Amino acid sequence: MAKIGYPFTLGVASGEPTSSGVIIWTRLAPDPVGLDPGRPGGMPAETVPVRWQVAEDERFTKIVATGTAQAGPQWAHSVHVKVDGLRPAADYHYRFSVPAASGGATSPAGRTRTAPARESGDPVRFAAASCQRYEHGHFSALGHIADERPDIVFHVGDYIYEGGRPADPPPGRYVRPLERPERTCRTLRDYRNRYARYRTDADLRAAHAAAPWTPIWDDHEVRDNYAGTRPGDGSDPEEFLRRRTAAYQAYYEHFPLRVRPVGTGLHMYRWRPYGRVADFLVLDARQYREPGDMLGRAQEEWLVGRLDASTARWKVLVQPTFFARRQFPDGSLSTDAWDAFPAQRARVLSAVDGGLVVLSGDVHNNWACDLADDAGRPVGVEFVGTAITSAPPATDNAAILAANPHIRFHDGHRGYMSGTAGPDGLELAYRVVDFVDRPGSPVRTVAMFGVEGDRLKGLISDAGLKSRDQPPSN
Ligand SMILES: [Fe+2]
Structure with a gap:
């Protein structure tokens, strides 16, 4: 040896x-x-x-x-x-x-x-993170998750970004170098080395060492905006499937998962029960995606069955993309989030009788939304968490708030979400950092919400219901 x-x-x-x-x-x-x-x-x-x-x-x-x-x-x-x-x-x-x-x-x-025993009513403390583009910033927010030592950490996608160094990054955006060569990941070695580069960050290692994680991927673990076996850019699907298989293998190799890749797939949707308090239902919105179908039929049947059978106080969907309707100021809707799959979203909403909490990410901003079924009956809330580091898109967030009355809060910092679910209530804090262009940002709570009557309730007096848009720090 x-x-x-x-x-x-x-x-x-x-x-x-x-x-x-x-x-x-x-x-x-x-x-x-x-x-x-x-x-x-x-x-x-x-x-x-x-x-x-x-x-x-x-x-x-x-x-x-x-x-x-x-x-x-x-x-x-x-x-x-x-x-x-x-x-x-x-x-x-x-x-x-x-x-x-x-x-x-x-x-x-x-x-x-x-996790607690099935009959337990003990509260569960959780954190949720997403979108940690390494070259966009330092992972101080993950270090603060480590300090909180939650019972469980969810990561809702874009754990890595597959891209290489852009030819001409915006000033101040490219904060630290990727592994060499700084190119787009395509092969197994590329993806392995990208995960390894991320794990050379001490804050990321600390967050993993501090608490058990249950992650779900979004698109950048493989390729921007891919859907099922389609690369999303019209390139050769066979070549893309080989690339996806390599990316899934590297994903498995870097997370403590219960399952291994089989063939070209990796079974990622799953149920994590926390006593009588919460059923966490982790959704794979990428691997089985088809036109008009985000989850695939088998996963949807599984989800609807689980929601139907759940007797937990909170049914928490842990998944990557914006779930609530989000109309942009020009009237358009996203073609990559749940707005592109309204019939499936309606079926999921009609399977719950209240107590629904959706955790999501993807959009590099904090948002909080009320969720209602087709008849307008409140069924729960959605907490959309901002990025750990990834730069936010140029969207008119005040206009999005104005155009969508059920979207009740926006904040433009980087950070993560920290929540406690108990038998009698659920509280969620938006934890934000002030800078990511250098290490060591402190953390603070910019807003906190509870849930009352399956609707959001602002718990920090002035933090509830208006935009707190801030210029991004990088
Ligand atoms: Fe992202």
């Missing part, structure tokens, strides 16, 4: 919590963005046994589970360990090590947490 350099450069992560277990993850990559085609991450083409430990305490004196996972070249020396037999609603700590023959290194420790 070859000696390798320090292999835990990409940190550790956990995810997909149930009431009895989590997945813990790491990937061995002594040279995270190395270009040697025979050595992804700088690893030799051999399998390395990786020892793992899960403990009740930070000092690893009360170890409750341990074992060895094989890290092989097929999955870029990533390991995904299913840990089971844990207590519900409990904190755990985990770490990895490689044998002395491979250098004997031990990883940093991560903290994770299981």
Whole structure:
């Protein structure tokens, strides 16, 4: 076995919590963005046994589970360990090590947490992030998520951006370099190195090490505005499917998922129950997309069935794109978000009897919306979270507010959402940073909402119902 350099450069992560277990993850990559085609991450083409430990305490004196996972070249020396037999609603700590023959290194420790038992009424603290274009800024917002140590972190897409360095970026926009060569991702090595470049950011590693994540992708994990097996630009679909398959593989290799890619697909829609309080329903709005159909028939049937059967106080859709109707000032609608799929949206809305909460991202601005069914009956709310770093589009946000009375709040900072769902209420804070063009921005709450009668209720007196548009900081 070859000696390798320090292999835990990409940190550790956990995810997909149930009431009895989590997945813990790491990937061995002594040279995270190395270009040697025979050595992804700088690893030799051999399998390395990786020892793992899960403990009740930070000092690893009360170890409750341990074992060895094989890290092989097929999955870029990533390991995904299913840990089971844990207590519900409990904190755990985990770490990895490689044998002395491979250098004997031990990883940093991560903290994770299981979901509550089915009958539990305990509140769940969650954070939601999206749109973290690396070259657009520093990930201070993710560092603040780490500080909050939520029970679970959702990422609703655009975890990476596949693009390369633009020929002529707007002044001040290109804040830090991508991995070399700074080109658009097309191959497995490109996507692997893009994830690895992102994970060289200490704030991103800290957010993964602080709490279990349940992510869902949007388009930029593969290609801007792709739909199903169609690239969206009229290029060769067979070539695109090969590219999508590579992108999905790299995605799997960098997240603690419960499932592996099968053929050209990766099953991403899923249900994460948190006691009697919340059913989190995570939706894949990209992989099965067809004209007129965002989710695909199987996923829609699954979703409607889950919504129908749910007895949880809150039914939370965790998904990438703007769900509420959003008419632009010129009368047009988005062709990439739910406005392009109104019949499917109506079917989803008619499957709920209230208590609906939609978490979304994609538009690089904070918005909050009331949701009603076709008959105008309030059924819940949508919280659209801004970007971690990605620059906002040039839209007239005051005019969007004026044209859409059910959209009740806008804010133009970068940041994330932080919420608490309990049996008697749900509160959500829009947490924002003041700058991303350098590290170290503080964080503050710019607005906070509750839900009353399946409608938004402003909880910070003056923060409820008007635009707080700010010029972007970069
Ligand atoms: Fe984005």
